Each structure stands twice: as C-alpha cells, then as structure tokens.
Amino acid sequence: MSPRSQGYVFVAITMCIWGGFTITSRLNAQWGISAWDITALRFALAFCILMPILIYKKDTAFLWKKRPFLLAMIGGVGYCLTSYSAFHYVPAAHAAIFLNGCIPLCTAVAGFLLFKEPFxxxxxxxxxxxxxxxxxxxxxxxxxxxxxxxxxxMLFFFSAIWWGIFTVLLRQWKLSAWHAMTSVAIWSALIYVPIYLVFLPKNLTEPQPLDLVLQVIFHGIFVVMIATLAYVEAIKRLGAFKTGSIVTLAPFIAAILAVPLLNEPLSRAIIFGLIGMAVGALQPWRWFMHKDSLQQKIKQQKEQLK
Known part of the structure; x- marks a missing residue:
C-alpha cells in the first residue's frame, strides 16, 4: 500500500473509534455506568497493559517530569470526568456540537492565551x-x-476547553505519540484510581457484567491506545489538516446514527447546530487550498534534484 492509502486506513480506524466513543459513552448513561466508574476502569486497564511494557523497555524516565503529569490531569482525568458526565444529561448530538465542534475554537483560544499564537x-x-x-x-x-x-x-464545553489546552500543550512540548499516550494513561491511573477507591461513589452492581466489560475494553484499549496511535500515524502520511478534517466528521456521523440506534431526538435546533459547527470545524474552503504533507515532501525532493 502507498503511504497515502495507509494514511486513509489509519483515518478510518480513528473515525470508527471516535464515533464509537460518542455512542458508547451515551450507552454508559443508559446502562447505569457512572462517569466515576468508567473513568477509573478505563485508566486502570490501560495502566495494567502499558506499565509492564514501559518497565520491560526501561522507558520510564520521562514519566517523572512535570509535563506528562500536567497532560494527564488535563487531557486525562479532567477531560474524561466532564465528558462522560455530560452524556448522562444530554443526547449524543449535543456532544458533536458543544464538545467536538467547540474543540477547534477552544484550541485556538488556548494557543493565543498560553503562547500568543495568532489567529x-x-x-x-x-x-x-x-x-x-x-x-x-x-x-x-x-x-x-x-x-x-x-x-x-456546559460540561461538554468544559471538556472542549480541557482538550484544547491539552492539544496546545502537547504541540508545544513535542512529546512523541507513545510518550503522550502512556503518560496520560499511567498518571491518570496513579492519581485518580486511589481517589476513586477511597472517596468517590461506586455503582458497579447495577450494570450488567457483560456491558461493563465491553465498555472497559473499548474505552481502555481502543480509545486510549489504538485511536491515539492511529491518529498520529495518519497525520504522518496525510498531514495534520487533512487528517483532522476527516476524523472530525466521526462524532457528527455518530450523532446522526444515535437517532435510530439510541432512539434520540433530532430537533430543528440540533440539525442547525450540527451543520454550522461541522462547517466551522472542517473549514471545507481550505480543502482546495491545502496540499497534504506527502505532496509537499515529493515537491521538495524534486526541487532538490534539479
């Protein structure tokens, strides 16, 4: 497969998982799985998988720095608690608007406030x-x-703020995809899981055991690990703009699928919001003005050979 074809495969994997996040997070609310529970179980499973790998590779030194810890508290614990909680109050379509739709806005504002990045x-x-x-x-x-x-x-908008800050810090601090993913999973587990076990309410007896296991596997392995790595690999092959534009569609598609799958309403206001936020987030007018990173590299190589 060509690098471009590989890139679209990684994009497809990311879209399926990100779209599944919206649907399954809403199912958490319907199945009685609380935000406290799924956040703890998600990071506990990821910790049990990733920590032995880091120890085996002797690659734990990066964890004991301030930056990985801050990324985990913002993009891990903070983001998960607010986003999972929000699905208990509003339908999935609201996530596409106030979470995924607002992420580009919050990222741009965070970049300006934290590092004076101009619009x-x-x-x-x-x-x-x-x-x-x-x-x-x-x-x-x-x-x-x-x-x-x-x-x-409001909770979805707070989640967009956390993810916007997380994205800007990750871009500025230039951690690799592997180090970013593992530091978020491991520090989130180390800090949040003990607090959850001692202080926070637990509701693990109400959900069906199979439902709980399926949710933990999906959110702990697919969302935390596979989607992150697939997204980064897609960026390497297609460029950040094209990759980001395509995968941003996933939550909007999931919001539409939630109507027949979860029997959720889709009012005139929500339809208008979905269309408006999708246009603003995707910036479709730039598709005809933007070349992907692979094309740019080929052009640079040809110029060097002249």
Whole structure:
C-alpha cells in the first residue's frame, strides 16, 4: 500500500473509534455506568497493559517530569470526568456540537492565551461561523424547550476547553505519540484510581457484567491506545489538516446514527447546530487550498534534484 492509502486506513480506524466513543459513552448513561466508574476502569486497564511494557523497555524516565503529569490531569482525568458526565444529561448530538465542534475554537483560544499564537484568517472565519451557529441554535432551542443551554452542554464545553489546552500543550512540548499516550494513561491511573477507591461513589452492581466489560475494553484499549496511535500515524502520511478534517466528521456521523440506534431526538435546533459547527470545524474552503504533507515532501525532493 502507498503511504497515502495507509494514511486513509489509519483515518478510518480513528473515525470508527471516535464515533464509537460518542455512542458508547451515551450507552454508559443508559446502562447505569457512572462517569466515576468508567473513568477509573478505563485508566486502570490501560495502566495494567502499558506499565509492564514501559518497565520491560526501561522507558520510564520521562514519566517523572512535570509535563506528562500536567497532560494527564488535563487531557486525562479532567477531560474524561466532564465528558462522560455530560452524556448522562444530554443526547449524543449535543456532544458533536458543544464538545467536538467547540474543540477547534477552544484550541485556538488556548494557543493565543498560553503562547500568543495568532489567529489566521481561516481561524477567524471558523470562529465566527461556530459562534453564529451556537447563537442561532441556542435561540431555536429556547423557542422549542425554554432552555438555551443545559448542564450537560456546559460540561461538554468544559471538556472542549480541557482538550484544547491539552492539544496546545502537547504541540508545544513535542512529546512523541507513545510518550503522550502512556503518560496520560499511567498518571491518570496513579492519581485518580486511589481517589476513586477511597472517596468517590461506586455503582458497579447495577450494570450488567457483560456491558461493563465491553465498555472497559473499548474505552481502555481502543480509545486510549489504538485511536491515539492511529491518529498520529495518519497525520504522518496525510498531514495534520487533512487528517483532522476527516476524523472530525466521526462524532457528527455518530450523532446522526444515535437517532435510530439510541432512539434520540433530532430537533430543528440540533440539525442547525450540527451543520454550522461541522462547517466551522472542517473549514471545507481550505480543502482546495491545502496540499497534504506527502505532496509537499515529493515537491521538495524534486526541487532538490534539479
């Protein structure tokens, strides 16, 4: 397979897992699996798999630094608790809008506030489209239900803030995909699991054992490990913009699939929000202006040979 074909395979893997995250996280709420429980079990399983590998490879020195710890607290514990909790209050479609749709916005704002990264013209256009979409959608929701924003929507927005900060820090600190993934999983388990065992409520008897096992395997292995590595490999072959644009579609597709699969409503306000946030996040006008990294490398090689 060519590098480009490999890239699309990795993109497909990432999309399936990210879309599955939206559906299965909503199922957690329906099956009685609390955010406290799934967060602890997810990181506990990842820790049991990854820590022996790091010890065997004698690759644990990077863990004992401040940066991996901070990444785990923001992109691991903070993100998981708010996002998993939000699914207990609002349908899956709200995650596509207030979580995945707002991540580009929060990432751009975090980059500006933390490292003075300027907004380019495309970012400004995206921000205006997304803010307008949220404003109009909120107005329509208020007309339909009398509530413009719910508590779950606020939790999703906090999750987008955590992930935006996490993305900016990861980009600035330049950790490898392997070190970023393992540090988030291991430090999250080391800090959160003991707190969960001693202080936090547990609800492990209500869910069916098979449901609980399936959720832990999916979120602990597929979401934490496989999706992260597949996403990074796709970026290497297709470039960050094209990869990010394609995989961002996954939660929006999952929100539509949740209507027949989970019997969730899809109102006029939600449809408008999905379309507006998808356009703002994907920036489709840039597809015709952007070359992937593979094309750029080939062009550079040809120029060097001249």
């Amino acid at each position: 380019d013209r495309h970012t400004w256009i995206s921000l205006m489209i997304m803010l307008a979409a949220i404003g109009i959608m909120s107005f329509l929701m208020y007309q339909e239900t009398g509530i413009a924003f719910g508590f779950g929507d």
